[in-house]
Amino acid sequence: MEDEDDCPELVPIDTQPAAPAQQIPVTIITGYLGAGKTTLLNYILTEQHNKRIAVILNEFGEGSALEKSLAVSQAGELYEEWLELRNGCLCCSVKDNGLKAIENLMEKKGKFDYILLETTGLADPGAVASMFWVEAELGSDIYLDGIVTVIDAKYGLQQVKEEKADGRINEAARQIALADLTIINKTDLVNEEELNRVRDTVRSINGLVKIVETQRSRVELSEVLDLHSFDDEDGAKFAEKLQLVKPTRSHLDKTILTVTFEVTGDLCEEALNAFIQDLLWEKKFRNKEGEPMTVIRLKGIVSLAGKAHQVMLQGVHELYELNETPQLWEANSRINRLVFIGRNLNKDILQEHFISSVVLNTGQK
Ligand SMILES: Nc1nc2c(ncn2[C@@H]2O[C@H](COP(=O)(O)OP(=O)(O)OP(=O)(O)O)[C@@H](O)[C@H]2O)c(=O)[nH]1
Numbered sequence: 001m002e003d004e005d006d007c008p009e010l011v012p013i014d015t016q017p018a019a020p021a022q023q024i025p026v027t028i029i030t031g032y033l034g035a036g037k038t039t040l041l042n043y044i045l046t047e048q049h050n051k052r053i054a055v056i057l058n059e060f061g062e063g064s065a066l067e068k069s070l071a072v073s074q075a076g077e078l079y080e081e082w083l084e085l086r087n088g089c090l091c092c093s094v095k096d097n098g099l100k101a102i103e104n105l106m107e108k109k110g111k112f113d114y115i116l117l118e119t120t121g122l123a124d125p126g127a128v129a130s131m132f133w134v135e136a137e138l139g140s141d142i143y144l145d146g147i148v149t150v151i152d153a154k155y156g157l158q159q160v161k162e163e164k165a166d167g168r169i170n171e172a173a174r175q176i177a178l179a180d181l182t183i184i185n186k187t188d189l190v191n192e193e194e195l196n197r198v199r200d201t202v203r204s205i206n207g208l209v210k211i212v213e214t215q216r217s218r219v220e221l222s223e224v225l226d227l228h229s230f231d232d233e234d235g236a237k238f239a240e241k242l243q244l245v246k247p248t249r250s251h252l253d254k255t256i257l258t259v260t261f262e263v264t265g266d267l268c269e270e271a272l273n274a275f276i277q278d279l280l281w282e283k284k285f286r287n288k289e290g291e292p293m294t295v296i297r298l299k300g301i302v303s304l305a306g307k308a309h310q311v312m313l314q315g316v317h318e319l320y321e322l323n324e325t326p327q328l329w330e331a332n333s334r335i336n337r338l339v340f341i342g343r344n345l346n347k348d349i350l351q352e353h354f355i356s357s358v359v360l361n362t363g364q365k
Pocket residue numbers: 031032033034035036037038039040120121150185186187188189214215216217
């Protein structure tokens with residue numbers, strides 16, 4: 001028997017390797033069971049486009065948590081490989097095998113232009129997303145382009161509202177919180193009023209997300225691909241977008257919502273790192289009820305002391321990044337703008353912590 005750590009050999013086919021260089025975008029497609037993820041993938045693959053798209057399905061085989069299928073479709077041909085997982089855990093399995101498998105595949109078949117990865121309905125896409133994000137940092141061939149969450153217009157609401165045992169985060173709500181784009185699918189099954197309710201609920205969770213509505217997941221490709229949700233190519237657009245974010249008010253108890261605030265003044269970079277780490281890693285901040293604040297997605301434009309350029313803050317799951325953008329601050333307009341999506345968030349408490357620990361007194365040196 002072969003070493004378990006090894007990836008299975010992938011089907012060799014005759015294609016000449018594409019020209020090297022250039023990172024390949026990966027879009028993570030998530031959504032609750034039966035929402036229409038596979039329908040979306042099939043739709044994208046059959047649409048007219050000039051891309052070589054690899055599709056990775058991360059699904060556990062029926063009756064066995066030890067297998068998942070890796071299906072790669074290209075120009076209508078479908079290859080399937082079964083990868084052994086040692087421990088039923090998706091993020092680890094993707095980390096141990098999935099990425100290697102993708103890389104092996106690219107070595108053998110030449111590069112793809114795009115990768116779509118469908119996660120299982122119950123997986124935490126945050127873990128998967130942060131893994132691809134880290135890989136890009138480490139010089140991998142792949143970078144995370146965006147997270148797309150498909151929602152069932154008919155059953156989505158019910159799925160989001162379901163209370164989980166032991167106070168665990170509702171997965172359907174978490175998937176919406178993480179998303180850059182949500183696709184409310186199966187609109188044929190609901191009336192306008194029901195659709196409005198779904199839309200409002202999505203908005204109540206995630207104040208940043210873009211929403212489209214579909215039947216059979218038929219969406220403009222340009223709405224799904226090349227979102228560049230995690231790069232800082234265009235700091236200006238990013239800052240503009242943050243300005244439009246409205247805080248959300250939850251319809252439901254204990255659910256996830258969006259909190260945003262603006263603060264003037266320069267920030268101490270070290271203290272900012274400590275603040276974010278306390279928030280994301282240590283879960284040190286608590287709301288009025290004493291429950292720990294949990295942040296799922298974090299974005300911001302910040303003004304670091306001594307830096308002429310705007311700095312973009314991005315966070316997913318437990319990972320975050322601060323990157324200088326090409327945008328220069330205009331005189332007297334250095335405003336820090338932060339957006340937090342998560343659970344048990346209290347804006348006033350967060351803002352107070354932020355001001356007292358991170359903001360330097362202007363004028364004081
Ligand atoms: N009525 C209706 N049915 C749809 C629509 N889109 C998809 N479906 C059906 O819904 C079912 C589930 O769709 P899938 O694309 O397999 O959903 P999925 O999210 O990949 O499901 P899992 O992988 O099992 O979590 C299928 O029977 C689809 O044909 C739609 O817009 N309207």
